[in-house]
Amino acid sequence: MTRSRLLLTALLSLAASTVIAEDRYKVVRPVIIESGIAGQWMMQLGGPVRGQVVRRVEQGQPMRMTQPRRLKRQLAVEPQAQMQQAAYHPERPAVNAIEPQFLPQTLAYETKYKPGTIIIDTNNRFLYLVMSNGQARRYGVGVGKPGFEWAGEHKITRKAEWPEWHPPKEMIEREAAKGHYLPVSMEGGEANPLGARAMYLGSTLYRIHGTNAPWTIGYAVSSGCIRMRNEDVVDLYERVKVGTRVIVL
Known part of the structure; x- marks a missing residue:
């Protein structure tokens, strides 16, 4: 047991x-x-x-x-x-990422301005190149960030391919206060913030230019310049000439 x-x-x-x-x-x-x-x-x-x-x-x-x-x-x-x-950073998407509405397209566009005029709608982030027959070529753009918005009328006074970048003294000081140190100048190239082409507006420091950050198209991010994708600014550059009228709304 x-x-x-x-x-x-x-x-x-x-x-x-x-x-x-x-x-x-x-x-x-x-x-x-x-x-x-x-x-x-x-x-x-x-x-x-x-x-x-x-x-x-x-x-x-x-x-x-x-x-x-x-x-x-x-x-x-x-x-x-x-x-x-x-290690991917979501705040910096892929280089080619862009909302579909900001891709170039030709569409109906009624305006009082003559063909060849550039009209920039900063609120909606579009640049229009007025064409004949009530149409326009529309591009997506990046515009001035809060505090750097502006409106007015100028003419293209100069055009440049792969332009050098000379940051204004005010920009250098402003960025240095944030801990960002800009070069006094930068030669043209893919890393240059002005991108592949630049069209200078009047006697101002503003330009319509390309960018090394195409994911910013459609946003208010610049210090007042109008930025475009490099392929788009090249297309626009070939369609306009010095003396073209530019209306910024």
Whole structure:
């Protein structure tokens, strides 16, 4: 009898240990996504998983999450490419990213101004080149940021290809106060903020020019100049001449 009881006790202990061991490996530890890296995780997720992450992060809750199968395969094959994706900054989108309405197009446009006139609608971020037959060529532009808006009428007094950039003294001082140190001058090229072409307006410091930051088209971001994508400013440059009338609204 004693042997039977000892054997039964041993069997029960063994079964309990097995259950405890199995339960231990069933526990899923929550992955807590800190606010600083949440954006990087969400760049790699999609569908309901991404929505779940967003809700949990906003509510300050821990998030149980497993990697999508597709992502696991990519990590196994392309670890370096995946690391680069995690370092992507959403505030600086892909170079070619632009809202469709800001792409060049020819459309109906009734105006009192003669063909060949440039009209810039700063509120809606559009530049119109008036054409004949009640039409215009429309381009998306970036305009002056708050405090740097302006309106008026000028003529194109000079045109330049891949222009040099000479930041005004006021701009250099203003940016230095923010900890941004601008060069006294910069030769033309792809890194130059004036981009591929520049059309100078009257005797002012304002220009219609290209940009090295095409993702800013459609926004109020400049110090008063009208900026365009490089391919768009080249197109406009070939269509206008010195003396063209420019109306800024």
